[in-house]
Amino acid sequence: MNSTISSYDFHVRGEIPTLMAGSLVVACSRRHKDHGVFSRWHDSQADLVRIDLSPGKPGRMTATVLSVDPQGVGLRLPDAMGARMLETPNAETPFYETQPNHGINVEGGHVWATNLLFGAPLEVEIRTWQPTRVLRFLNRNEQSPQTSSTSHFAWSLDRRYAYFHQSLLETEGLKEPVKARDLSLVRLDTRTGAEKLWGITPPPTDANLETANFHSAFYFELGGTQCVGLLRTGALLESLAPHNPLRNYAEHTVLPMPRSTIWIIKLDETKQTLQAELLPGMEEFNGMALSHLDVDARGGDGFVLFANYKQADVAEETHGKNLYDEKPEDVCDHYSGMIVEPINYGSVMRYDCRGNKRSLSVFSRGYDPGQTSEGHTWLPINLCLDSAKQRVFGTFSGFRPRLLSRHIAQAYPGKVVDERRIRYVPPLLMRFDANTLEPDTDKKRRHLSYAEPIAMTVVGENGRDYVCTFSPEVGVRIYEADNLSAVVCHGVCHELWSWEDSHFRPDPAHMEFVPG
Amino acid sequence: MRVNRLSVEGPEFVKLVREVEKKVQKLEANKWNFRTVPETFAAPDQAADVVAKELVHIFDGQTVTRIGRLIMGGVGKHFNLMGPIRSDARLNVTSSHIIDEVNHQLGSEGLLDLPQYRSLNRQPQKVEFFNYGIFYTLRDLVFWLLLHDTGCFPSTLEHMTRKFAEGYVVQNDMYTPARPSNDIKAPALMAGSCLMMQFPSKVMEWMDKPLFGGLARETIHVETLLTIKPARISHPHLPLTAESKVEIGHQAYYLRRFAGVSPKDALRGPDVTGESAAD
Numbered sequence: 056m057n058s059t060i061s062s063y064d065f066h067v068r069g070e071i072p073t074l075m076a077g078s079l080v081v082a083c084s085r086r087h088k089d090h091g092v093f094s095r096w097h098d099s100q101a102d103l104v105r106i107d108l109s110p111g112k113p114g115r116m117t118a119t120v121l122s123v124d125p126q127g128v129g130l131r132l133p134d135a136m137g138a139r140m141l142e143t144p145n146a147e148t149p150f151y152e153t154q155p156n157h158g159i160n161v162e163g164g165h166v167w168a169t170n171l172l173f174g175a176p177l178e179v180e181i182r183t184w185q186p187t188r189v190l191r192f193l194n195r196n197e198q199s200p201q202t203s204s205t206s207h208f209a210w211s212l213d214r215r216y217a218y219f220h221q222s223l224l225e226t227e228g229l230k231e232p233v234k235a236r237d238l239s240l241v242r243l244d245t246r247t248g249a250e251k252l253w254g255i256t257p258p259p260t261d262a263n264l265e266t267a268n269f270h271s272a273f274y275f276e277l278g279g280t281q282c283v284g285l286l287r288t289g290a291l292l293e294s295l296a297p298h299n300p301l302r303n304y305a306e307h308t309v310l311p312m313p314r315s316t317i318w319i320i321k322l323d324e325t326k327q328t329l330q331a332e333l334l335p336g337m338e339e340f341n342g343m344a345l346s347h348l349d350v351d352a353r354g355g356d357g358f359v360l361f362a363n364y365k366q367a368d369v370a371e372e373t374h375g376k377n378l379y380d381e382k383p384e385d386v387c388d389h390y391s392g393m394i395v396e397p398i399n400y401g402s403v404m405r406y407d408c409r410g411n412k413r414s415l416s417v418f419s420r421g422y423d424p425g426q427t428s429e430g431h432t433w434l435p436i437n438l439c440l441d442s443a444k445q446r447v448f449g450t451f452s453g454f455r456p457r458l459l460s461r462h463i464a465q466a467y468p469g470k471v472v473d474e475r476r477i478r479y480v481p482p483l484l485m486r487f488d489a490n491t492l493e494p495d496t497d498k499k500r501r502h503l504s505y506a507e508p509i510a511m512t513v514v515g516e517n518g519r520d521y522v523c524t525f526s527p528e529v530g531v532r533i534y535e536a537d538n539l540s541a542v543v544c545h546g547v548c549h550e551l552w553s554w555e556d557s558h559f560r561p562d563p564a565h566m567e568f569v570p571g
Numbered sequence: 572m573r574v575n576r577l578s579v580e581g582p583e584f585v586k587l588v589r590e591v592e593k594k595v596q597k598l599e600a601n602k603w604n605f606r607t608v609p610e611t612f613a614a615p616d617q618a619a620d621v622v623a624k625e626l627v628h629i630f631d632g633q634t635v636t637r638i639g640r641l642i643m644g645g646v647g648k649h650f651n652l653m654g655p656i657r658s659d660a661r662l663n664v665t666s667s668h669i670i671d672e673v674n675h676q677l678g679s680e681g682l683l684d685l686p687q688y689r690s691l692n693r694q695p696q697k698v699e700f701f702n703y704g705i706f707y708t709l710r711d712l713v714f715w716l717l718l719h720d721t722g723c724f725p726s727t728l729e730h731m732t733r734k735f736a737e738g739y740v741v742q743n744d745m746y747t748p749a750r751p752s753n754d755i756k757a758p759a760l761m762a763g764s765c766l767m768m769q770f771p772s773k774v775m776e777w778m779d780k781p782l783f784g785g786l787a788r789e790t791i792h793v794e795t796l797l798t799i800k801p802a803r804i805s806h807p808h809l810p811l812t813a814e815s816k817v818e819i820g821h822q823a824y825y826l827r828r829f830a831g832v833s834p835k836d837a838l839r840g841p842d843v844t845g846e847s848a849a850d
Contacts, residue, residue, distance in 0.1 A: 064773070064774070065774065066772045066773045066774040066776070068738060069738070088808065088809075088810060378840065379840040379841055381841070387788060387789045387832060387833075387834040388788075388834035388838055423606075423850070424605065424724070424725040424726060424846035424850060425604060425605045425606035425609075425612075425725065425848065425850060426604045426606050427603070427604060427605075427725050427726075427729060428601075428602035428603065428604050429604075455838065456838075456839060456840050456843075457838055457839070457840060474840055474843075475840075475842075475843065476843075476850075477840075477843075478726075478837075478839040478840075478843055478845075478846060479726060479783075479836075479837040479838060479839055480726075481726045481729055481730065481837070496602075498602065499602075500602045500603065504733060504736065505726070505729035505730070505732065505733060506729055506730045506732075506733040507733065528807060532737065539736075540732075540736050541736055542736050542737045542738065545737050545738070547772075547774060547776060548774055549774045549775040549776065549777075549804055550804075552776075552777065552807050553777070553804070553805045553806055553807040554805070555803060555805055556805060556810075556811070558807055558808075
């Protein structure tokens, strides 16, 4: 398919704050409504939505939707690849150039949208909402037909340079899972478009290429050295292609993910290949699927990193019997391309590395229905600091017990939640104190909001902040950051709620604000 | 939800109101954490849900008008039907004329067209809604739930809390079947009067996905959208099953019908009871 664009109005209630003049950019997954079909969530049709906000009461919201062509036909590859045009593949293939239904990276009039794991970032010009390039820097071939790229880029302190990882993925062997190769770090100059590529040598004690994938990156300077940190998520793929509905919709052996780590890479312009080291002090923590982050690297002397562990096997595809031994056809809440439910509650970490100081704190909490004001950490998704870096906002997707596949749960004995006691856990937006990583509790419960969409961004300046959430079904909600118990604006758009014969599932994970 | 205390008369009622008021104050002071007032939890064996619904939505680009006939299922003697509505919505009991007329012109039997509904194999009892009310705050809502010993599940209340935050109110009414059931395997099936709700919106807004109440994991729907201009609007969960034109009261409408089964939200595993104070 070719990329297509269409626009729709929202019905807006309340007032769009002046500070929010600009656009919200969201990467959505789209699927058909057939409950009987299972598909890998990474491979959903990607639609990039730009929601333009005109402040006022009533303000105006308009959505422009770009339906992405996964093969990027007619788009350019980077200069390092000869700036050649992508063409229609010669034969049908389960692999794609770009399927950017997950992460959003924004700077200088462009968006780079990414998949959770597969493919290369798609560059889109914000003004025209037209795709311009596919940022693939490595040559795919028959043995390595897919790439993997970092979903959430690292940014230099002045936001001029973006950094992300990219590698090729080798097809699995008979007894070997998918493996990464040609691990690379890409630097993109967002002002000039110049690119630089380094090879990465893994840390000697964390060199397993089967799990060398990196969901998020961050940049910091320490003692005058420029560094990039990569969250090694550790997704372990038994097969590179999505499951074949005729052969392997059945349950299969799942190889468990290892604990996640963080690689630190010191940048050196003179070298072709950079040696990664492990961020020390995290050896004792056994969290899985380290994925999203926000970082306070102001001042150029270290960083405070906030990151979350999902405790979900993010490489897997949901199908087969569930945790309760129910057949898929009896589980009506199934939808095509479902996210993988977590095996247990996750956690949020705060790693403080400033000057000579090093400290790690972790917040981890199950859901207690009798104490809902305490929040939970079931399937953490977003983390976002406010403008003063004093508060951090997190969204948590919750838990839908009937959607956890039995064959995935069986790979994690001793770690999986007790299915006889666990129930539905509602999604949550919660505010934390950025200095302590404790919930920023409030007697009037203004620090949290349940049943909230998980795509979230914080928009603010000079200590005045707004928190904004979005899902196609619920629409856009805007809160004052001090008070998550009162919506200041709500906009809904039926074309996004239900898209012709398909719909947006799962709910988008991330959203970014672009000032107007 | 099952209502355990339909009413109390005279001085006992005054006493009850005072007691409930104290509990609500305590809950509010404790950030609405049920642990502080455990009797706020609904009985974990609650079993009451909307089993099926037949709706006609009329959307003219300015206003959404929704006319609906609900089929409820429940174990117990008395129930309440509660749901968030827009604060500028108008809600009233109405006749089933439009639903019947649409079905007549389509040659449809409404819910009976669906095998899932036919497989219920029972004619629902007619019930009347009574004691209509509107809750404007979480406090009003929890007060009512405690007064009538209905209780609720914390996760469900959180969904309601979010609706209040967004500018909704919660409408509530009660109903009582003539032939109640105490058997979860054969719950009473009840058909309420038609309800009509109207609110201004320049986009079509569908109903939220209902939350599981312990009985029916799925909702059987027939939903018909009538528009004055041709529309490509589709339903978030249901497939399109018919497209046509109908005329109602000298007004021609374009019709799109969506029918099937959709899951409720907040589902839990089999044999797992609702949230309770004993957790």
